[in-house]
Amino acid sequence: MKTILFVSASALALIAAPARAQEQQADSGSGLDTLVTDDTTADAAAEPAKTGDPVVDRLNALEARIRQLEARNAQLEAAAVDTQSRVERVEVRSAKAAQPGVVPTFADVNDNFTFKPRGVFQIDYAGYNERAGGYDYSNGTDIRRARFGFEGTAYKNFKWRIEAELVKNSVTLLDAYVTYALNPKWSVTAGQHKAPYGLEANTSDSANTFLERGMASNAFGAVGAERRVGLSLAYQTDKLNAAFGLFGSSESVLRNATTPDEGYGINGRITWDPILDTGKVVHLGLSAFHATNFPGNSLTVSERPNVRIDDGRIISAAIAGTNPANGPSTGVKDADFLGAEALLIRGPFSVQGEYGHLSLDRFGTAPNVSFEGFNVFGTWSITGEARAVKNGVVDRFKPFKNFNPATGDLGAFEVALRYDTLNLTDKNLSALKRKATSVTGALNWYLNPNTKILFNYIRFKGTNSPLVVAPVLVNGTTAKGDAFATRLQFDF
Numbered sequence: 001m002k003t004i005l006f007v008s009a010s011a012l013a014l015i016a017a018p019a020r021a022q023e024q025q026a027d028s029g030s031g032l033d034t035l036v037t038d039d040t041t042a043d044a045a046a047e048p049a050k051t052g053d054p055v056v057d058r059l060n061a062l063e064a065r066i067r068q069l070e071a072r073n074a075q076l077e078a079a080a081v082d083t084q085s086r087v088e089r090v091e092v093r094s095a096k097a098a099q100p101g102v103v104p105t106f107a108d109v110n111d112n113f114t115f116k117p118r119g120v121f122q123i124d125y126a127g128y129n130e131r132a133g134g135y136d137y138s139n140g141t142d143i144r145r146a147r148f149g150f151e152g153t154a155y156k157n158f159k160w161r162i163e164a165e166l167v168k169n170s171v172t173l174l175d176a177y178v179t180y181a182l183n184p185k186w187s188v189t190a191g192q193h194k195a196p197y198g199l200e201a202n203t204s205d206s207a208n209t210f211l212e213r214g215m216a217s218n219a220f221g222a223v224g225a226e227r228r229v230g231l232s233l234a235y236q237t238d239k240l241n242a243a244f245g246l247f248g249s250s251e252s253v254l255r256n257a258t259t260p261d262e263g264y265g266i267n268g269r270i271t272w273d274p275i276l277d278t279g280k281v282v283h284l285g286l287s288a289f290h291a292t293n294f295p296g297n298s299l300t301v302s303e304r305p306n307v308r309i310d311d312g313r314i315i316s317a318a319i320a321g322t323n324p325a326n327g328p329s330t331g332v333k334d335a336d337f338l339g340a341e342a343l344l345i346r347g348p349f350s351v352q353g354e355y356g357h358l359s360l361d362r363f364g365t366a367p368n369v370s371f372e373g374f375n376v377f378g379t380w381s382i383t384g385e386a387r388a389v390k391n392g393v394v395d396r397f398k399p400f401k402n403f404n405p406a407t408g409d410l411g412a413f414e415v416a417l418r419y420d421t422l423n424l425t426d427k428n429l430s431a432l433k434r435k436a437t438s439v440t441g442a443l444n445w446y447l448n449p450n451t452k453i454l455f456n457y458i459r460f461k462g463t464n465s466p467l468v469v470a471p472v473l474v475n476g477t478t479a480k481g482d483a484f485a486t487r488l489q490f491d492f
Contacts, residue, residue: 102450102492105152112156118163119148120206120491126309126483133462133479134469138310143167144487145205147174157181161193174227189232189245196232196243196269197225197287199341199354203393206491209352209379209414210442211456212306215315215422216356216373219303223335223358224265224291232267241392242270249293263293271341271392279386281345289337297321297331299360301371303422305460306438307485314462314479315436317424319360319369333361343389348381367428377418377440385412385446396449403447416442436462454487 048060105116122144128137149163159179165172177191194202200213201221212218232245249263271285302316321331339356353376360369379387388395399412417440424434438460445453465479 111153113152113154115150115152117148118151118161118492119146120489121146122206123488124211124307124309124485125487126307126485128310129482131480131482133465133467133481135312135467135479135481137312137481137483140309142309144211144308149175185235185237187234187236189234190230192227192229193232194227195225195230195245195247195265195267195289197221197267197289197337198269198339198356199271199283199285199343199352199393201225202269204396206489207394207396209377209416209444210306210418210440211454211485211487212304212308214354214373214375214418214420215303215306215436215438216375216420217354219301219373219422220337220339220356220358220371223299223301224289224337225267225287228265236391239273239276240271242268244268249291261293263291263295265289265291269392273389273392276389278388279345279347281343281387281389283341283343283345283389283392285341285392287337287339287341290334291337292334294321294332294335297323297329297333297363299332299335301358301424302466303436305436305462305481305483306420306440306458307456307483309483309485312467314460314465314467315422315424315434316466317371317426317429317434319362319429321363329363330366331363333363335360343394345387345389347386348384350379350387352377352379369426369429371422371424371426373420373422375418375420377416379414379416382413382415383411385414397444397446397452398449399446402449403451411448412446414442414444414446416440416444418442432464434464436460436465450492451490454489456483456485456487458483458485 048057048064050057051060103117105114107114124142124144125140126142127139130137144167146166147163148166149161151159151161151163153159157180159181161175161177162173163175165174173192175191175193177189177193179187179189181187196202198217198221200208200217228247228249230245230247232243232247234243235241245267247265247267249265267287267289269285269287271283273281273283275282298319298321300316300318302313304310304312305314319332321329323329323331336359337356339354341352341354343352344350353374355374356372358371360371362368381387383400385397385400387397397412397414401407401409401411403409403411419437419439421435421437425432438458440459441457443455445455447453459482460480462479464477467479468477
């Protein structure tokens with residue numbers, strides 16, 4: 001028994017020796033003991049009372065040291081948890097540049113929230129040559145678009161955008177909406193946003209090939225497919241995209257007992273890209289809308305000749321109406337549109353076209369009126385880049401090499417040729433022939449994905465155009481002219 005006690009005591013002494021050395025080090029003011037400040041650790045570090053038995057005293061000292069180390073360990077663990085919590089809070093509050101670029105996309109550490117400025121600036125110049133009709137076109141410059149806003153995400157599944165137009169000493173709200181992703185394919189959008197309608201119309205203003213969209217696209221879109229307040233449902237895959245929505249009119253009217261109810265429209269668009277590869281795209285699509293309750297039951301369909309410096313309309317057709325409190329209404333009851341679109345991309349070459357048909361239903365026994373128009377154009381990227389389609393619209397044009405005089409890189413160059421026509425002739429409205437045509441040649445210089453310079457030469461003609469000035473009747477009632485227009489654009 002004595003032998004066992006002696007061996008045990010010897011072992012304990014060997015164990016306690018390093019502990020005693022650490023105690024001596026702690027007494028000198030170095031080591032982890034300097035971090036121990038709380039009462040619990042101090043109590044644990046208290047020297048046990050001496051019993052006079054060396055073995056018992058060493059056991060007591062060892063137990064005291066174990067309690068001290070346990071207390072210190074608990075304190076350090078608590079400090080580590082607190083430090084981690086502080087780091088996490090700082091990371092959440094701080095922002096990171098998730099997608100550096102012309103302007104960065106800022107996001108929290110978990111990408112739950114993102115924030116990004118966006119905008120586009122377009123500066124135009126146009127000079128006109130009047131060939132027939134007697135109208136004095138105004139040459140000059142214009143800020144075609146100056147837009148600024150923000151977009152981002154919230155809780156990952158919510159997307160939002162707010163953007164305004166700042167031109168001509170006024171501010172106009174363009175987009176103000178929230179989109180919620182129901183799942184990877186389905187989403188719902190509420191607020192003011194683009195109504196589903198056509199390829200050019202739903203493509204960003206900064207990504208279209210020419211200064212202005214086709215005449216029919218603009219004229220018919222103004223009837224029932226502009227940015228409007230509404231609710232839409234979208235389905236999106238790589239090759240199939242569809243969107244449908246219910247929208248109010250774009251009238252800015254404070255309604256009361258003397259004003260009519262707000263008009264509304266139902267819009268839909270579906271596209272299919274059976275071939276969607278880099279430099280090889282086949283895109284097909286259909287659009288439709290129904291719009292009703294026009295102000296005063298009156299409607300004017302008109303358009304400019306593919307350039308906006310002069311506001312003169314090359315073609316126009318108006319239907320006057322009445323909306324009496326008592327008695328039958330006259331004029332336009334509702335409008336229906338059906339359009340088709342197609343785009344073929346093969347390497348640096350592409351062919352794109354759209355067709356639209358607008359039918360106007362009138363009150364009473366007045367016969368319906370219908371209009372139509374289409375445009376078709378081809379493009380060739382001289383430097384070899386290919387146009388691209390993403391989510392059912394034309395994507396941003398990206399040069400192989402950005403403009404850099406130091407390295408001799410000039411960016412990308414593209415040429416395009418378009419034929420455009422809008423026919424507002426209908427015998428149920430008038431015996432007069434109202435038709436506008438234009439041919440536009442374009443040279444586009446892409447300095448980088450965000451900067452481009454466009455040059456358009458437009459040769460236009462309008463039959464029975466409102467631009468004809470009486471009594472000057474050159475070539476009957478035809479207005480003819482040419483326009484050279486250019487644009488400097490920067491977007492982000």
